[in-house]
Amino acid sequence: MSSVPSGRPLAIVVVGASGDLAVRKIFPALFALDARGTLPPETRFFGFARSTLSDEAFRGRLAPGLRCEELPGSVCGQRQRAFLPRCRYVPGAYDRPVDLARLRREVAAACGPAADVLYYFAIPPALFGPVAQSMRGAGILRADDDGTGWDRVVIEKPFGRDRASSDALSAVLKGCFREEQIYRIDHYxxxxxxxxxxxxxxxxxxxxxxxxxxxxxxxxxxxxxxxxxxxxxxxxxxxxxxxxxxxxxxxxxxxxxxxxxxxxxxxxxxxxxxxxxxxxxxxxxxxxxxxxxxxxxxxxxxxxxxxxxxxxxxxxxxxxxxxxxxxxxxxxxxxxxxxxxxxxxxxxxxxxxxxxxxxxxxxxxxxxxxxxxxxxxxxxxxxxxxxxxxxxxxxxxxxxxxxxxxxxxxxxxxxxxxxxxxxxxxxxxxxxxxxxxxxxxxxxxxxxxxxxxxxxxxxxxxxxxxxxxxxxxxxxxxxxxxxxxxx
Missing domain, CATH: 3.30.360.10 (Dihydrodipicolinate Reductase; domain 2)
Structure with missing residues (x-):
């Protein structure tokens, strides 16, 4: 994997976007990165979850958590106003490939078909497998970064309950993604x-x-x-x-x-x-x-x-x-x-x-x-x-x-x-x-x-x-x- 930006457009998709982890941790972190200019210009942010929300209602949920303590209030407000319009919400079921395919079409329409896409699984561990299999079933995952963009997936602990259940989860994930695409995160x-x-x-x-x-x-x-x-x-x-x-x-x-x-x-x-x-x-x-x-x-x-x-x-x-x-x-x-x-x-x-x-x-x-x-x-x-x-x-x-x-x-x-x-x-x-x-x-x-x-x-x-x-x-x-x- 490259350790430098690809130069392509970037889309970040948070699966489980209406949940506490996404609203309290993930989107505030994405906003902080965007406000400091460390993400590619015009990076687009997508929320995907089962809740029925409009884009405006989704942005309203995110807004209170978007803080930039090191910037004056007026500058922070400008950064928020630049960030929130680039946040979109796509409702859908986690186990329906047709809904994941619709999400991918929304990403391609906003960023182009060759955009790099980061998927963050901010969902209960029991859903990791079903979502991964739905993504594979929808045919939205690219096999490799051959110049047409990469797909990477981030999953949160816990990764199973013991060695056997962890192995079973890994087998499901690696049936859908290459190991190089999987980022198992421990925030510590x-x-x-x-x-x-x-x-x-x-x-x-x-x-x-x-x-x-x-x-x-x-x-x-x-x-x-x-x-x-x-x-x-x-x-x-x-x-x-x-x-x-x-x-x-x-x-x-x-x-x-x-x-x-x-x-x-x-x-x-x-x-x-x-x-x-x-x-x-x-x-x-x-x-x-x-x-x-x-x-x-x-x-x-x-x-x-x-x-x-x-x-x-x-x-x-x-x-x-x-x-x-x-x-x-x-x-x-x-x-x-x-x-x-x-x-x-x-x-x-x-x-x-x-x-x-x-x-x-x-x-x-x-x-x-x-x-x-x-x-x-x-x-x-x-x-x-x-x-x-x-x-x-x-x-x-x-x-x-x-x-x-x-x-x-x-x-x-x-x-x-x-x-x-x-x-x-x-x-x-x-x-x-x-x-x-x-x-x-x-x-x-x-x-x-x-x-x-x-x-x-x-x-x-x-x-x-x-x-x-x-x-x-x-x-x-x-x-x-x-x-x-x-x-």
């Missing part, structure tokens, strides 16, 4: 600090020589949210925290932290190393995982219902809203280093971060002072690298140093790189903006390849089957707490 890979992981590791002499079992005690990857599930509870109850967060977001973070240096920065080399790493990770079993479920608690002083009291959740649900596990990586670099992974809904804070805990120095020079603690007697930490993804992108390195004043009193200050401060004035793009632009450019580095997806599911499928077949009650924890006490 579009976040700037996640993209910075390879640079941080392999472009800095200070880290790469100590990024191994000789110098690192353990690694912790954690994800938490502090808001109720609200309208998503019914969907979440069929999914659970492991399928919703751990098998995708946290597994991708694990791969980037632990993989070996790729031969190059092209998509194939980066993804080859991620797959190689994932195949060295020992699959999880039930005894290596703790599950929890939040009960009633508080958020910002307000009472919050327990998970089982959420609308759409059965009163006897055993779906986990919390999970923690320990991964073992059987590679020369990481043998013996535990990778702790945790994810929680209904937590005390919203936070996603990677913590690299380094070992203490081998010599004894400062050991008595370290044992004494800081000036308040609190224990001193070993060196720790914290890579914070959210709420604010930040990299902190905790080091041991001497506090100012007489004698030797040690402390562990943090060297702090805040993206907001370090890159003041620079616009840090939304993850969806970054990834959508990569699809247009044909850069597949941050998208998940089929064998990578297989390797990720292999890590969790035995655990998920054991959980689904068992009768274990998840450990309760109050909403707004740090998780189950059993941990």
């Amino acid at each position: 890979l579009g976040k700037e600090v996640i993209q910075n992981l390879l640079v941080l590791r392999f472009a800095n002499t200070v880290f790469e020589p100590v990024w191994n079992r000789d110098h690192i005690r353990h690694v912790h990857l954690c994800w938490s949210e502090d808001i109720p599930l609200a309208g998503r509870a019914g969907y979440f109850d069929t999914t659970g925290i492991i399928r919703d967060v751990m098998q995708n977001h946290l597994t991708q973070m694990l791969a980037l932290v632990a993989m070996e240096c790729p031969w190059g920065l092209d998509a194939r080399h980066i993804r080859d190393e991620k797959v190689r790493l994932l195949r060295q990770v020992v699959p999880l079993t039930r005894d290596r995982c703790l599950l929890g479920q939040y009960t009633a608690g508080t958020r910002q002083g307000q009472a919050v219902a327990g998970y089982r009291e959420e609308p759409g959740v059965p009163a006897t649900s055993r779906t986990a809203t919390y999970a923690s596990a320990v991964f073992e990586v059987r590679s020369p670099r990481w043998r013996g280093v535990p990778f702790h992974v945790s994810a929680a809904k209904g937590a005390a804070t919203r936070c996603t971060e990677i913590r690299i805990h380094f070992k203490a120095p081998d010599h004894d020079l400062f050991r008595p002072l370290l044992a004494r603690g800081d000036r308040d007697g609190a224990p001193l930490r070993d060196n720790e690298l914290v890579i914070r993804v959210q709420p604010d992108a930040q990299i902190l390195l905790r080091v041991v140093g001497k506090r100012p004043g007489p004698g030797f009193t040690l402390d562990t200050p943090a060297l702090d790189l805040s993206y907001r401060e370090a890159y003041a004035g620079a616009r840090i793009g939304d993850a969806y903006e970054n990834l959508l632009l990569d699809v247009v450019r044909g850069d597949r580095s941050l998208f998940i390849r089929d064998d990578e997806l297989e390797a990720a599911w292999d890590l969790f499928t035995p655990l998920l089957h054991a959980i689904d077949a068992g009768n274990d009650e998840p450990h309760p924890y109050p909403f707004g707490s740090g998780g189950p006490e059993a941990r």
